[in-house]
Amino acid sequence: MKIISLLLFVCLSTVGFAQELKPFQIKAINVPDGKKVFLMYYSFEDDEKLLDSATVKDGKFSISGELKGVSYAGILFRENINNQNERSTKDTWFYLNPGENLMDFSKDEKITGGSADVLKYLAFKKEVEDKRSFYKSAEYLEKRKDIDALMAQVNEKEKELTKVYGNPKDVFQKAKLDFVKNNPANPLSLLFVEDLSGPKPNAEEIFPIFNSLSSELRSSKKGKRFETMLKGLAFVVGAQSVDFGQNSPDGKLVKLSDLKGKYVLVDFWASWCVPCRQENPNIVKAYRQYKDKNFEILAVSLDNDKASWEKAIKDDQLGWLHISDLKGWKNEVAGIYAIRSVPSNFLVDPQGKIIAKNLRGEELEKALAQLIK
Template identity: 30%
Template sequence: MKFYTAAIICSSLVASASAQSKIIFKGKVSGDTKGYNNVFTYTGHTTKDTAIISDGAFSIELPYEGPVLQLFYDEYDIRNNGMYQPYGVLIDKPGTYYLTTDITKGFHSTKVTGGKTPELYQSYNDQQSAAFKKVNQQLEKIYGKGWLPETDPNAAALSKSRDSLQKAIIVPMIMSFVKENKDSYVSAFAVVGYARNMMSVDELEKTYAMFSPAVKKTDDAKRVANYIQGLKSSAIGATVKNFTAVSPEGKQFDFASLKGKYVIIDFWASWCSPCRQSFPHMREVYKTFKSNEFEMLSISIDKDKAAWLKAVAQENNPWIQTLDDNSVADKGFAITGVPTTYLIDPQGKILLKEVGFESTKKGPMELKLEELFGKSVPVATTQKKEEKKEVMKAVPMKAMQ
């Protein structure tokens, strides 16, 4: 972690040139910190930098390396509340941005000024929060609360109602926002994140068409386009288009080389705990069905190649390992969370898809393989009748990268 202090630059020309490649956050903090003065900022799930609140102010200076959602949290929330809700500032250009925070209300209540993109992103979050509030209010009218444990007999019905309400309330809000802000990077960022999970292909295509030509050139807009293609390509019954991905040795692995076999394609990442918890059971699956007619292919969505290689070495899985260096996860399979697995038949047709990992019973994938090969795979773990089953849900990609 780095600590930044103010520097005196005599030349305004040097200062201007320096600022062009940096992001500077200047924070103003009110309220009694009770001595908990650290402010942390990160991207993904790795803390990058720390600043100290002094006389009600702090400053953090970072290199600008491209559009980024810079997340903040503070020591005060952790010490006083035992948890924190991060505050995100969306940046698409270098510059100086100003954060105003009442420490007693939590860092997530921060307000940002100094740039159109972060200010608009804050407005989008406010609109999205209001929309989610409407969803929860409707759920509470029906079920008495907006969330139920999986053991509750109404849990499945509540989940279905939530999906329907989100499509009815949140999706129109997002599409209206994009229509009004088609020239803003915020629109592409919003759609490629949580929004795309609740949109139909038709809604996504209509939303993407609203993006201005400049926005369509951004990486996030390209991911939206790839995702639309992936949704169409990865439907059950569709035939997988050939693709390549890089091996740990740096060679391109060609999916076409597996034609004629049943193949499990497993999307995972080194930072995904459910993915790695699933591997012992997957090794049992591989041991049971490995033959000239069956193979497994892991495709990591890691952005950090070194982290991927380290995890590959640690897990030492005996099947084919690759890293997605050609956007296969997006444009080939529309992956939004890991682990996600597909079962492909010998002609390349998609038979099944599973998202997440259930550790205590056989899933549709294992049952289908048992039907095909006439062999039985061991259950992942033994379980007493009184114990509840453990379902490991997929980790959203956007949140973790």
């Protein structure tokens, strides 16, 4: 399904490469019960999540706007977009094209027509579905029976062979490790160390291997970036936090060390991050209860647009400290702490020690209740 979605997006690319803004309109009928819907869509150029909304009346709604190209979009049924506990099985995801987009929520395929680009999309999707339907037919499934049976036998034999002789992949990994040990100054060794670390690196295991590399490799731009990532993974509960500082919206430098002596929630978020915005009401509730009891929040934004950042702070009523270098995912503090997704947070005690990570929902309030009497 992911491959098909990618193909759909590529096929629609002829619509999206124009740089100028193009108007779009969504007209929906037979909308399920609900007073309000939100349109969430990704900007064609930078993948930021943008939001709009409409009121449902007599089973209908309409939303208009402008796009720079086709966008992946969702119609979300919510009373309050910031309520993370509010979900709906009626949410609908589709490709939003410039021009008219007609939707009928009584249909399995909600997009029913519209502009020429919408019709091209529908024709393409029908062609793909017609071709895929054969693979669900009795004829095809009957012919697959022998293949499926053989594959099950192969998998069983594979397990038996691995149990006796080991996994060939492990041999390759060991060969890479031996190469690194014998060639600490070879640039290929740094690439092998990155590969050995895998998608979820164990810092305790990888650091000794990385430190065995030559000082030239470790001090290279690539080496420093990898080392920063490893150090960030070391920020576990019980570890000491690292001081940092960036500018607030009004240009004032704010540092974590300025808050020494307080419990501090270091919160990584962004105005374009929908889960962050949904989590904000929970943080607001906890902050209002404990802000006068030796507790503060230092929010690090992964925004790159100052206006959007400031608007989100105002709209969500986030009355705590905010900083950013407005470099998006290249935010230097996020790099230090190896932030790979938002929202992410660390709760730091008055001595600067990390005592909790990624507190969500009521977890922050419960943790503060135990710490602050």
